[in-house]
Amino acid sequence: MSVQTKVAIIGSGNIGTDLMFKILRRSRHLALGGLAGVDPASEGLARAKRLGVATTDRGIDGLRELDCWPEVQIVFDATSAAAHARHQEICLADGKVMIDLTPAAVGPYVVPVVNGDAHLNAQNLNMVTCGGQATIPIVAAVSSVARVRYAEIVASIASKSAGPGTRANIDEFTETTSRAIAAVGGSDRGKAIIILNPAEPPLVMRDTVYCLAEGGEPAAIKAAIVKMVESVQAYVPGYRLKQEVQIERIGDNQPIYIPDMSEKFTGYKVTTFLEVEGAGDYLPSYAGNLDIMTSAALNTAERVAAARAGAVRA
Structure with missing residues (x-):
């Protein structure tokens, strides 16, 4: 024993x-x-x-x-x-x-x-933060097969699931998550946004992950993301892709300008939509962020x- x-x-x-x-x-x-x-x-x-x-x-x-x-x-x-x-x-x-x-x-x-x-x-x-735990694995997955020049995440959580501690730490949330997206996720630059959604009935946590990636192939990027989602599900069963990963080719004729980096980008824009449903051990199932x-x-x-x-x- x-x-x-x-x-x-x-x-x-x-x-x-x-x-x-x-x-x-x-x-x-x-x-x-x-x-x-x-x-x-x-x-x-x-x-x-x-x-x-x-x-x-x-x-x-x-x-x-x-x-x-x-x-x-x-x-x-x-x-x-x-x-x-x-x-x-x-x-x-x-x-x-x-x-x-x-x-x-x-x-x-x-x-x-x-x-x-x-x-x-x-x-x-x-x-890190709830948003970081939900989205950094996706950035890391893309980073494993391509260079992620910039990654931006948007975490939307039910207002009812944000207690006094969460609300008091909003600034720390954005700063800590942004740094960790780069430090752990492997992107050159990271940015985080959190939204407290007051909708009734409360909505399940949703996360959107945008990655601007150089190199790699779309099939390999998608496969890496799907594999990573399965790995997270081993300890967070309610973690899942909300829809198929979207990949858009950004060519030299219409590059994306990244204000945070003051430069133009060409390559792949990878968009991943996630949903995180809680296990209901104590909290409501919509509180996937917690x-x-x-x-x-x-x-x-x-x-x-x-x-x-x-x-x-x-």
């Missing part, structure tokens, strides 16, 4: 609570030690208590006082970019690995299906736990 790695969550809002349910229901390698929030009336804390999970409404300070803290190896931060700096400082001093679900970007960017094994020894792993973040964080934590267990056995 394998020994489970003890973990804890900071943040008892939608993301932290959904992550709690994923760990309790799905993970064979992680054991949840505690959940920390700052609101005594938090529904997440109430649910955790009913499930027998140790809780505190005093944030990370209270978490450190729980009996489980000395055994905790991995801490998920599901709060905000502003709060993460202090959480990181404390966890680093206490020897904990952090899985950061905020756009603070203190540690290296991690998108499991692209570079999930590249930073397993890092003390802090950043999960589901893909918690699923990616869980996948990353399990990779870290497996690597640490292997190092101990060795």
Whole structure:
């Protein structure tokens, strides 16, 4: 029987609570030690208590006082970019690995299906953003068979799925996602846009990925994207192509001008339309933006736990 790695969550809002349910229901390698929030009336804390999970409404300070803290190896931060700096400082001093679900970007960017094994020894792993988790795999797929000169993503999420933390981090979302599109996706330049859609009933998360690619062949580009979608579905079953990948040839006679790069482009314009439906562990199925973040964080934590267990056995 394998020994489970003890973990804890900071943040008892939608993301932290959904992550709690994923760990309790799905993970064979992680054991949840505690959940920390700052609101005594938090529904997440109430649910955790009913499930027998140790809780505190005093944030990370209270978490450190729980009996489980000395055994905790991995801490998920599901709060905000502003709060993460202090959480990181404390966890680093206490020897904990952090899985950061905020756009603070203190540690290296991690998108499991692209570079999930590249930073397993890092003390802090950043999960970029929901838009990043959904779209960077597509940019990386195109980059694997062609040079992506420019990539732009538009993430549209239901307004109801955007809590206070998400709304407070809009600027960080665009900046962090844009940087990660290049750093992890492999494009020369990246740009991100997020839309909070107030439609009723709430719409499932939709993402559009535009890539301007040089070289490669349309068939190879399409095949790489389809293969990547299948890989993401291994941990996010509701991730899918909304329609067939569109590829348009941009010739010398009508080049595209890229304002962000102050240059003209010829090659292929690759457009990918995605839909991300949540698994419904705690959140509504339309909240795919939150589901893909918690699923990616869980996948990353399990990779870290497996690597640490292997190092101990060795």
